[in-house]
Amino acid sequence: MNKKLLYKTQRTYLYFLILLFAIVAPLFYLIANTLYLHEIDETLLLTKSEFLNNSISKLELNDIPVWNRFNNNIEIQNSIGLKTDTLFNKLYFNFLENENEPYRVLNSPIRIEGKPYTLSIKSSLLESKDLIFTIAILFVVILVLLFFGILLINKFLSTRLWKPFYQTLQKIENFEIDKHSKPDFINSDIEEFDRLNKSIEKLIERNLIIYNNQREFVENAAHELQTPIAMFKAKIDTLIQRPDVTQKQWEILNSVNDTISRLNRLNRNLLLLSKIDKHYFSETETFSMKELIEKQLDFFIEQAKQKSIQIKTDFENDFNVNSKNGLTEIMFNNLLLNSISHNVQYGIINIRLAKKVLIISNTGKAEELPPEKLFNRFSKSNESVQGNGLGLAIVKKIADLNNWSITYSFSENKHSFSVQFK
Amino acid sequence: MKLLLIEDEVELAKSIQDYLNSNDFVCEWAENFSSAVDKISIYNYDCILLDLMLPDGDGFDLLTELKNLDKTDGVIIISAKETLETRIEGFNLGADDYLVKPFHLSELLVRIQALIRRKQFNGNNKIIFNEIEIDTLSKVVKVNNQEIEFTKKEIDLLLFLVGNKNRVLSKGAIAEHLSGDMADMLDNHDFVYAHIKNLKGKLKSAQSKNYIKTIYGLGYKWQNE
Numbered sequence A: 001m002n003k004k005l006l007y008k009t010q011r012t013y014l015y016f017l018i019l020l021f022a023i024v025a026p027l028f029y030l031i032a033n034t035l036y037l038h039e040i041d042e043t044l045l046l047t048k049s050e051f052l053n054n055s056i057s058k059l060e061l062n063d064i065p066v067w068n069r070f071n072n073n074i075e076i077q078n079s080i081g082l083k084t085d086t087l088f089n090k091l092y093f094n095f096l097e098n099e100n101e102p103y104r105v106l107n108s109p110i111r112i113e114g115k116p117y118t119l120s121i122k123s124s125l126l127e128s129k130d131l132i133f134t135i136a137i138l139f140v141v142i143l144v145l146l147f148f149g150i151l152l153i154n155k156f157l158s159t160r161l162w163k164p165f166y167q168t169l170q171k172i173e174n175f176e177i178d179k180h181s182k183p184d185f186i187n188s189d190i191e192e193f194d195r196l197n198k199s200i201e202k203l204i205e206r207n208l209i210i211y212n213n214q215r216e217f218v219e220n221a222a223h224e225l226q227t228p229i230a231m232f233k234a235k236i237d238t239l240i241q242r243p244d245v246t247q248k249q250w251e252i253l254n255s256v257n258d259t260i261s262r263l264n265r266l267n268r269n270l271l272l273l274s275k276i277d278k279h280y281f282s283e284t285e286t287f288s289m290k291e292l293i294e295k296q297l298d299f300f301i302e303q304a305k306q307k308s309i310q311i312k313t314d315f316e317n318d319f320n321v322n323s324k325n326g327l328t329e330i331m332f333n334n335l336l337l338n339s340i341s342h343n344v345q346y347g348i349i350n351i352r353l354a355k356k357v358l359i360i361s362n363t364g365k366a367e368e369l370p371p372e373k374l375f376n377r378f379s380k381s382n383e384s385v386q387g388n389g390l391g392l393a394i395v396k397k398i399a400d401l402n403n404w405s406i407t408y409s410f411s412e413n414k415h416s417f418s419v420q421f422k
Numbered sequence B: 001m002k003l004l005l006i007e008d009e010v011e012l013a014k015s016i017q018d019y020l021n022s023n024d025f026v027c028e029w030a031e032n033f034s035s036a037v038d039k040i041s042i043y044n045y046d047c048i049l050l051d052l053m054l055p056d057g058d059g060f061d062l063l064t065e066l067k068n069l070d071k072t073d074g075v076i077i078i079s080a081k082e083t084l085e086t087r088i089e090g091f092n093l094g095a096d097d098y099l100v101k102p103f104h105l106s107e108l109l110v111r112i113q114a115l116i117r118r119k120q121f122n123g124n125n126k127i128i129f130n131e132i133e134i135d136t137l138s139k140v141v142k143v144n145n146q147e148i149e150f151t152k153k154e155i156d157l158l159l160f161l162v163g164n165k166n167r168v169l170s171k172g173a174i175a176e177h178l179s180g181d182m183a184d185m186l187d188n189h190d191f192v193y194a195h196i197k198n199l200k201g202k203l204k205s206a207q208s209k210n211y212i213k214t215i216y217g218l219g220y221k222w223q224n225e
Helices: A005-058 A063-070 A126-161 A163-174 A191-239 A247-277 A289-305 A325-341 A391-401 B010-021 B033-042 B059-068 B084-092 B105-120 B152-163 B171-185 B191-205
Strands: A074-078 A086-094 A099-112 A115-124 A285-288 A310-314 A320-323 A348-354 A357-363 A405-411 A414-420 B002-006 B026-030 B047-050 B074-079 B097-100 B126-129 B132-135 B140-143 B146-148 B168-170 B212-215 B219-222
Touching: A005 A099, A005 A115, A005 A126, A063 A074, A099 A126, A126 A163, A163 A191, A191 A247, A191 B010, A191 B105, A247 A391, A247 B168, A247 B171, A285 A289, A285 A325, A289 A310, A289 A320, A289 A325, A289 A348, A289 B191, A320 A325, A325 A348, A325 A357, A325 A391, A325 A414, A325 B171, A391 A405, B002 B010, B002 B033, B010 B026, B010 B105, B026 B033, B033 B059, B047 B059, B047 B105, B059 B074, B059 B084, B074 B105, B084 B097, B097 B105, B105 B152, B105 B171, B126 B152, B132 B152, B152 B171, B152 B191, B152 B219, B168 B171, B171 B191, B171 B219, B191 B212
Parallel strands: A310 A348, B002 B026, B002 B047, B047 B074, B074 B097
Antiparallel strands: A074 A115, A086 A099, A099 A115, A285 A320, A348 A357, A357 A414, A405 A414, B126 B132, B132 B140, B140 B146, B168 B219, B212 B219
16 A cells, blocks of 8 residues: 555654664663662762771770661671672661662671671662652653654654645646646745656656647648548549449449548548647537437437437436537537447437436447447447447547546446536 | 639549539639639639639638629638638638538539529529429429428438439438538438438329439439439
């Protein structure tokens, strides 16, 4: 799945933060703890020096029990054979709290009146635990604040920095080569985006030139073909007047004539397509769909008669369309002619107007048409029908031009095309 | 009847000339702008067939030239251009009809006939062929002085056939004449048969002779027996 750009950067930040937490938090605890222990050890050693300097010279052996009775944290114990100072952690039972509490203890060999004793100084570590805990919490709070701060700034910056990019993106998305409106890119003060805009502009310009050349070529080619076709047609018209034309020759001439008609039709349709491309049909007007259809209907009923096709109409929900009348007519005509030429003997055609929708459905080959190729130029579903493969392409083009949507569906053995008007 | 054909495509011009010359028309031909101007300033024509794209000039200028010379010759533009603008411009400059290439010669012929009728007979628009009388304005057809009900299409077809009398008309040409603008879209000309059949039937029941000859089942010809 595709993710937004912002999501990607935010995710990287998140990973970084988790990593930071995992490594830094224990490290922080370890360092803080060590430093604190170091501090306590120094305090203990200082207490010992003070004892040695101030108290020990005044102490007599008889004073030891009294000293011990009043000094809870500095005790003078019988010698345990120590040679140097030793520091260690030890749990002591606290009667007030009724639980074991951790202490840091310094045992140091001393001599009172020449006799060896052990001086035991202890300091509670409970305070340190609280302190480290508090510091840790502070640390976490700062980290979280930092994280959200970065995220917010990042988001804010991204949206602002990337704004020109998204604008450009939207313009490209809305660009259609056959609609003749070149996207107008807003200049950006960010060099990269400016470059992007300029290169897209160039690209579009080049494509437009190629597209226009191609369209003009089709138009010119179709146009230039008109005269030779006219000559061809005229020659055949002259030829069939000859009294010595035999039936065989006449049949050949007739099929040549039909081919010329097809060629002419194809040519006209190509011209029409390029004219739609060129936005040649400019004036729009508002007209009733029902009236437009009824104007053409007689002609189609006549055509349908050849195959005994019945045309049923439902114009109850007539609606007005604001568009180019001529083009809408061509669209309707193409759809209806299709429904006749791809129909079967004794078939049925339904023309229905619903809420801004024109639906033309017809009987025909009992097989769904491939919807993806249907509207392409020169895609033919049925080789036996003499269509030129441009009818639906023209329909689609006209619908696209007006932003109408056209859909094809096949159900209950009926092919239907519906045009959703705006 | 004198016609002037202004067309630079030699082969097309020849075919048009051939077709028209043998139909009570005298068709002269100018293959470029300057010779056309020479001709229209010297002679009067009943109808001028004008191609818009000439090697040495624009057909529209010729229409202006006609106006300047105070000529009232009927003009049919025959052009490969088929935009609405060129049509409108043509009519504004005084053209009477506009036929887009490629066309059938039979179509051109009935257009010329219709134009000359409009121009010269001033309201007298009757076409008489033996016992058949067609009033092109009121669209009334009489056979042996008896009015017969014809649909608009049938009258149209009758005029087309009579106008091209003694000419072989292919089904395609008739179809294109009958369906007008829609002709470009049709891939099937079978409906012509139905119309011919109806027309024949109505003429027969009105005691008219059968002038419509079927040519190998693929075309028709209006012919005096």
